[in-house]
Amino acid sequence: MDFIKIFSPATIANLSCGFDVLGLCLETIGDEMTIRKIDEKVIRISRIDGADLPMEAHKNVAGVAALAMLHEWETDFGFEIGITKKIKAGSGIGSSAASAAGAVFGINELLGRPYEAKDLVKFAMQGEKLASGSAHADNVAPALLGGFTLIRSYDPIDVIRIDAPEDLFATVIHPQIELKTADSRSVLKQNITLQNAVIQWGNVGGLVAGLYTKDYDLIGRSLYDKIVEPIRGILIPGFDQLKSAAQANGALGSGISGSGPSVFALSKGEETAHQVAAAMSKIYDGMKLEYEIHVSGINPVGIKILEKN
DSSP: OOEEEEEEEEEEESTTTOTTTEEEEEEEEEEEEEEEEESSSSEEEEEEESSOOOOSGGGSHHHHHHHHHHHHSOOSSEEEEEEEOOSOTTSSSOHHHHHHHHHHHHHHHHTTOOSOHHHHHHHHHHHHHHHHSSOOOTTHHHHHHOSEEEEEEETTEEEEEEOOOTTEEEEEEEESOOOOHHHHHHTSOSOOOHHHHHHHHHHHHHHHHHHHHTOHHHHHHHOOOSSSHHHHGGGSTTHHHHHHHHHHTTOSEEEEOTTSSOEEEEEESHHHHHHHHHHHHHHHHHTTOOEEEEEEEBOSSOSEEEEEO
């Protein structure tokens, strides 16, 4: 196999209580990428459609992730990567993660799958490090594995995949402003109180337990962030109104998607998720703020192969 075309999905990270350790994979939103073997022993970005991003491999998240992988797996040939961006940079739904994860997934396929999906996370994290200054995995892991993922440890990397309850749907609203992950991380406090930490630990445990037991009410009760959201929420227009609208229209819970500015809500049932979308839309319509809004099921497989030969 010398060529592959893939769908690399958007993701929601943090999920309120799980800063840098929890994420989920979306079904309906994502980039398309093509990866081709070439005789020259290099990583080359051949095109980027839909975004103005660096073409040099060492400055592009997909290129950096690919280079990290080939630093460990030696080849006598190289790869050419084409990217069609449909996830906007700075949107908070894993734009850089989709590119980084897609690159290493595609290369792994063309190499004959020498790595398991979990093993690819460490390479994709290097792309995230370029984008935000932090090698976090809460977006790249669900993009590669599908469903929900929990990063139990970063040193060594230890990722646990969790199936999503089948009736769980996500609503994501993206105000048309860019909030860079590096800037959003820079406002965070480096120390927290023990009291707040205990609350957060309880919610992380509750959310994971709710997913395993398919207890939708427990999932909703656990989507509560005592540490990050109070600081980042002020950077997002109408954040409190969006959360109130989501709750009033049946959402289990809501919060900031990744580093923002997108806001997510989780609901039981697709109909409720669409009701939440309509309510959230009214908030930004009233503010005369441009936005995109998505309703999506949880993607159980992550990156999907569209074509190969």
